[in-house]
């Protein structure tokens with residue numbers, strides 16, 4: 060007799076992460092591999108964050124502060140909010156999971172875009188909730204359609220802003236109009252993992268929306284512009300009533316102390332943040348130009364990644380680039396099989412990518 064599995068989780072497909080650098084090096088016998096697949100900061104972490112970690116080594120035997128008191132205080136000061144409006148998670152992934160655990164049952168329905176960040180579907184499935192996927196329109200959230208899909212069972216709506224994988228945004232006016240139309244018993248999760256990179260002047264100022272809408276939660280992370288993905292630290296900002304519910308389901312010591320001290324130091328290093336954003340902007344403009352020269356249509360992005368149409372099978376292109384030591388994401392996992400998603404790297408990395416891409420395309424044409 061086998062042990063019966065929870066029926067709900069059978070629909071969950073384990074997450075397939077980007078290929079690690081070491082694996083690709085070994086498999087293809089390469090000395091240098093460039094990973095532009097997981098939207099990490101190509102400059103790495105702030106030197107101040109690394110210093111904070113090394114200063115903390117002598118305290119490794121002590122449990123972390125389960126309340127993340129100092130980190131919350133730093134965020135509260137920066138964002139001009141109260142500490143009880145903040146929850147810190149083991150990555151923003153964990154915050155998303157806590158939201159599901161606190162609010163979803165198998166009687167509920169969850170609305171999200173398609174394609175969007177995979178964690179929302181995972182959270183819905185984990186809790187046995189029904190998913191309602193609303194196709195993007197012109198690569199953007201179709202808010203009108205999302206509103207039409209609301210039923211009495213709808214509990215959560217996820218808005219990924221900028222959207223992963225397309226890099227497109229919902230602007231302030233459209234978001235406010237949408238929030239006004241959503242019944243107040245539905246939680247709207249606004250995932251802003253890439254907000255620091257956004258240049259558009261009409262990007263929503265969501266913190267100031269908290270006073271008008273008690274049914275929203277904003278999630279952000281230290282994994283992207285702060286370059287701390289390996290430490291796993293992210294946060295949610297919402298009305299204290301929502302935060303109190305998430306605290307009920309949170310593990311006591313969910314965020315390790317190295318992550319906490321590094322995140323605080325990183326918040327204080329505005330220079331590293333500004334430099335990271337500048338490098339991203341320069342890389343973005345370079346890639347726009349090069350893709351235009353190659354006649355490849357791209358989706359204008361507000362994030363640190365760019366999706367573009369290679370007009371051929373992206374899985375094959377992925378393999379060809381891998382052989383040349385470049386790891387990207389094929390759009391096939393997002394049901395966009397002729398697209399690739401590329402993380403914007405340093406200028407040197409971007410140039411290497413374009414060189415490799417040209418070689419692959421020329422190689423194909425001469426076959």
Ligand SMILES: Cc1ncc(COP(=O)(O)O)c(C=O)c1O
Nearest residue numbers: 150151152176223252280282293
């Ligand atoms: C839109 C979006 N939200 C959340 C995350 C998760 O980030 P974290 O490392 O904070 O769990 C990612 C990571 O790729 C993402 O793309």
